[in-house]
Amino acid sequence: MLRLSSFFLLAGVLSAAPCDLVVSARYIVTMNGQHRVIRNGAVAIRGERIVGVGTRADIDRDWQPKKRIDRLNAIVSPGLINTHTHAAMSLFRGIADDLKLQDWLNSFIFPAEAKNVSADFVRWGTRLACLEMLLSGTTTFTDMYYFEDVVAETAKEAGMRGVLGETVIGFPVADAKTPADALKYTEKFLARFHNDPLVVPAVAPHALYTNSDETLKAARTLANKYNAPLLIHLSETRKENDDNQAKRHQSPTQTLNSIGLFVGRTVAAHCVWVDAIDMGILKQKNVGVAHCPSCIMKLASGAAPVVEMLRRGIPAGVGTDGPAGSNNDFDLMEEADLAAKLQKLIRNDPEVLPASQAFEMATMGGARVLGLEKEIGSLETGKRADLITIDLDAPNAVPMYDVYSQLVYALKGSNVLDVVVNGREIVRDRRVLTLDQPAVIAKAREYGLKVAQSVQQKH
DSSP states (O other), X not given: OOOHHHHHHHHHHHHSEEEEEEEEEEEXXXXXXXXXXXXXXXXXXXXXXXXXXXXXXXXXXHEEEEEEEEEEEEXXXXXXXXXXXXXXXXXXXXXSOSOOHHHHIIIIIHHHHHHHOOHHHHHHHHHHHHHHHHHTTEEEEEEEESSHHHHXXXXXXXXXXXXXXXXXXXXXXXXXXXHHHHHHHHHHHHHHTTTOSSEEEEEEEOBGGGSOHHXXXXXXXXXXXXXXXXXXXXXXXXXXXXXXXXXHSSOHHHHHHHTTTTSSOEEEEEOOSOOHHHHHHHHXXXXXXXXXXXXXXXXXXXXXXXXXXXXXXXXXXXXXXXXXXXXSOOOHHHHHHHHHHHHHHHHTOTTSSOXXXXXXXXXXXXXXXXXXXXXXXXXXXXXXXXXEEEESSSGGGOSOSOHHHIIIIIOOGGGEEEEEETTEEEEETTEESSSOHHHHXXXXXXXXXXXXXXXXHHO
């Protein structure tokens, strides 16, 4: 005869619903509308979606998982969302530093790309980037580069989510000799990855100053035809603004608005030199802003008025930009930290952009920028199961008085233990399960030698 306690335990197990995975931890940082933090909590996952978020006791009562990840001294948070980068440029890491943006682009990056970029280069560079991003907790990245179909294939191979934009630019590049060719390439890319579970294909005209108005209008038309986002660099430097003022007597934001570029989902990277009129346009058109603090600090481009953007309700997230002069890594936790500190410095106010708001920019804020806030960015029932676990046993993790302070000002990407994307375990115990790390590192070194030789030949 069963004891009464055993009977109730068995009854509880029998009444629990089946699920694929339960992840439990000391803290669940949900990033929902109330910024709820659950002590001794858990997340239940079935298929690609979250089916339960609550205390560990409640989840264990309601769900019977096939597998568990129990991190009793860790944080579970939404996966981080990188709103702007150029992943394959990982293979140009450190090629030229401490330069002004235009010097860096025209004297080093554009020539190096002309000599080195190919589909194979992009595949291995993206693999290297995905390794780094996954190991530091990024589950979604927003990309702008060439051979973006290869970037998409590689992101899917790695198991990452991506909003991936094929670059359109006004001079010959590796995958297109003309902007018209680039738009044709882009349309094939959009059609191929339409409704993909991991990849959101996008159109990515590089910038106002590198494309004609006709090309920019065609890019917008193409994006809207496929209901795809458009990604663009905007007002990154004072020179960009001054040149446009001299030519058109208006800001780049006003020019893009006048040609209809913002009529549809748009993600604008940087937006450093924007004024009240510009921000009014960005708000009215619901343009998402990708703030890249490492980049604008390293290039001395200025400091975007992020606090004012957020106050106006403009969607704003953080991005790393490309790791080749503008920023040399993909650590999004570092970007959240710098985003908070940079705003405090420029406004001479330590109270602006507090840690909880900075971490929101790296999660739910990034989701809003990409128009994916109903799918990712927070740990809530019904959303995609994109989450990470962060170690609290490391020296930089103790003691802990406030979870958001720890996440933004103390913890690093290297503290990430596990990564789950779309319900699939991608990183376990700091090891990427989907990519051959030694092979990727070896190939990166091989490409590094080729790039170095091409630079030496130039000089």
